[in-house]
Amino acid sequence: MKKSGISTKLFVAVALLVALAGGYYLGGLRHVGNDEHAGHGHEASPEANVQYTCGMHPFIIQDEPGICPICNMKLTPMKQGTGSGGAQPVATGERKIKYWQAPMDPTYIRDEPGKSPMGMDLVPVYEDVVSGGGIQIDPVTTQNMGVRTEIVSRRDLSRTVRTLGLVTYDEPRQFSVNSKIEGWVERLYVNEDGRQVKKGQPLMEIYSPELVAAQNEYLLALQNSRRLSQSPFGEIAESSRRLLDASRTRLKYWDISDKQISALEQSGEVSKTLTLYSSYSGVVTMKKVVEGMRVMAGEELLQISDISKVWVNADIYEYELPWVKVGQTAQVELPFAPDRKLEGKISYIYPYLQSETRTVKARIEFPNPGQELKPDMYANIRIATGAVQGALAIPENAVLNSGKGQTVFVAMGEGRFEPRSVKTGVSDDSGYVQILSGLSEGDAVVVSAQFMLDSESKLREAIQKMIAPKSQQPSGQASAETTPELNDLFDEKPAPKQEELDDLFK
Template sequence: MSFALVVAAGLIVIAALGLAQRMGWIAAGGAAAASTAGAAADQIYTCPMHPQIRQPGPGRCPICGMELVPATSSGGADLDELSVKIEPAQRRLANIQTAAVERRPVMASVQTIGEIAIDESRMSTIASYIDGRLERLFADYTGVVVAEGDHLAVIYSPELYAAQVELLETRKTIAEMTPGTLPIVRQTEEKLVRNLRQRLVELGMTDEQIAELEQTEQAKSRLTIFTPIGGTVIEKLAVEGKYVKVGEPIYRVANLSTVWLMLELFPEDAARIRFGQRVQSEIQSLPGEAFEGRVAFVDPTVDEQNRTVGVRVELLNDAGRLRPGDYAKATIQLPIGETGEVYDADLAGKWISPMHPQIIRDEPGKCPICGMDLVSTSRYGYADQPVEQPASLYVPRAAVLMAGSSSVVYVETEPGHFEIRPVTLGPILRDRIIVLEGLKEGEQVATAGNFLIDSQMQLAGKPSLIDPTRAITKHKERNEPLQFEHIHVTPIAGAAGQKLEQLYATYFNVQ
């Protein structure tokens, strides 16, 4: 009987010790700290899933219950709290590669999608100047090409006829005046003639039509309307026989010799765009052909819904191959770095139209399209001579690990020694990333296998991509290697502790 009691008591003690070891009480509870046989006195154990758990002996993680592993058993030797060592064999196996941090002028190639649109400065609405009835429309459908001065419509108007008759009668009265007529009477009639001529102009008659009226002395009740510009009829808004009011539109005509390419850019890209800058485009319906235009306008506001900035590019379309509504892909070369003067051989020392950037002249003058004074290209930041572009620090895109707002790289300070380095990023290019802070020119950064390096840092309980801010904070506090606070597991006594022990035992048995 006594032998059975001894055996039972021994089993209870062994079970209690096993439970305490599983729970980490032996390793973490100061009075009961017992290290595993064969482990070094200063060996630290950590959880692979929660590297902040660091204990001087083996046990289980109090968070997830996983078995703790030696902090240096992951292959990385403890150098300091900011770096890890990768053995040559591991490096070859993980294919860890590095590249140098470079500083040189960088041009960002920004690509975006846009749509061809009508040049609004070359549109005209042909409307009625008088109340009347449309008797004839010469442009029968949209798409008809018309030249400046072509007749578009004939409108019947009794009001126009009455105004013409009044002018002819007044002129007849002046012609019948005798030499004895009072000067004030003659002056009054002549002033009336001038007013009546202006009245006919306001009713839509041209100077040539008024001159013909005065010559033939035949009033007409029908007025021919001419197009003020050459172009293409893009809208036909009335039909023959319709009665129209003053100002009612009949046609809309657009000159398509130049068109707009409407683009949407992110604000940070639009900030580096300047008036007159070259833009390369490829039209969807004309694959393989390149069309070059220049920036004519950058929207001063950001679209609240899309969070983009509108950019308008002017394209020459003398052949009429560019059709409004067609889609296009645009490529813009943007310098990275501080913005200053840029050099464009076609704009150096030239004069440009502030409304139409395709109008470039060697001397000051007037824009033939809008009549505005040409301005010097230096006003828009174009240099007369080639200038050195600002240099930027950059690394391969694969070198940067990003998670949320955190960005880190691993710098090889010595052969096999990789140090975590939080960085502040600038523009992200196709295969490169501009680095504003955190690196120096010539440093070697990991470009392949850096996720393995980061996992080694996590297993060693050191700063990593998940929490690089600890490295920043601790490094600012002191220059010595960082030390993380040890988390000690304190047993819970009483009935609550017993229930918790039963819960853990059940959990570990299931596991």
């Protein structure tokens, strides 16, 4: 038993010695490799300096071909002079420096060389270099993304505004009937809403004590004037005539017609009630009086509206307002007669917005002899707007709306794209939008996959502001960040102490 325990300890000790010897051997290989790498680092050929990057993620830079760890796309070789900021030369020959820029802060720009606020040398930016907001993507990647462009050109823009409208009353043709005296309604001739009335038609009979007294005064003034008309004193005759005129005027102010006054003069008898006649033709749209009720002076009794001519108020949304003008022709389709179209002119556009619908009312006037158009009826409206001649236009889907502004991407050639801020105008039915500023005729704008270009441009700008370009980093720093440290894999272990070995052989 004791001999077997000693054999086991000897086997464990031999295995430990073999493992330590292997570690020392690998450590020696590591040091040799580092020494060889250091000895030949300055003698690398130009091909060894070629770096590889991802067309979609330019901050991924490696010293050898491979696959992008983000999108799994094949890395492509970088052009000479390409930095991580995305600016690349686009022309050969003599180059002119446009300005000097801080490598860590693209917004720090100077007209001459110097130091940045972080103590780094300013780098030149040439006139033939893509602007800092632009990006460059490999042509193969551009094709895979499905990037399509369209040339900015001039064209005529037209739009047909389709909306809903509401038939309403012609406001100047609405009238109110009221009593100018206090009294009681003895008889009501028009006793229902919707009743057609004509001008001069009797509406109601009113009994008023004041009216009876006014008739008596007029009859007395009439008799007195007749008796004194032959008086030798001219002043007395003139005074009686003025009193008669004042009594007549009082009756007329209470809506007593000349015909009724003539009948009063001929009969010489006071009438208990006075008949009120309609001064307008139309339809009774509101009736507030009933037979037998007491009415006060100035109280509204009836409303009469003339619907021989009506309005149609069309709802125009805010973005359609630039297209709609006074005088344009509008077609109105009625729900009950879809095959029939009425044509009218826009006579007025209201200067305020409806808070409930966020629309502006456009008034269209129509004659309505047969009363086919009835107030509060809905109608479908089509407004043929005037065309904008020779407008600089691009497809609507080429514009990116960020809330702060509008941006398009312009293709500069050779896979380079530049974002441009634009100001847009009206848009037509064909999907084109007017460009007021920011583009020129002949520019090629991106009409598909521009959202990917926008995200790439913003990502590159953020990377450019956060980290220095790789060419500005100290030698060896990039490899220390991107290459695994071999020291972590092959750390040298200290040799075991003599006491530990003695314990194994006890």
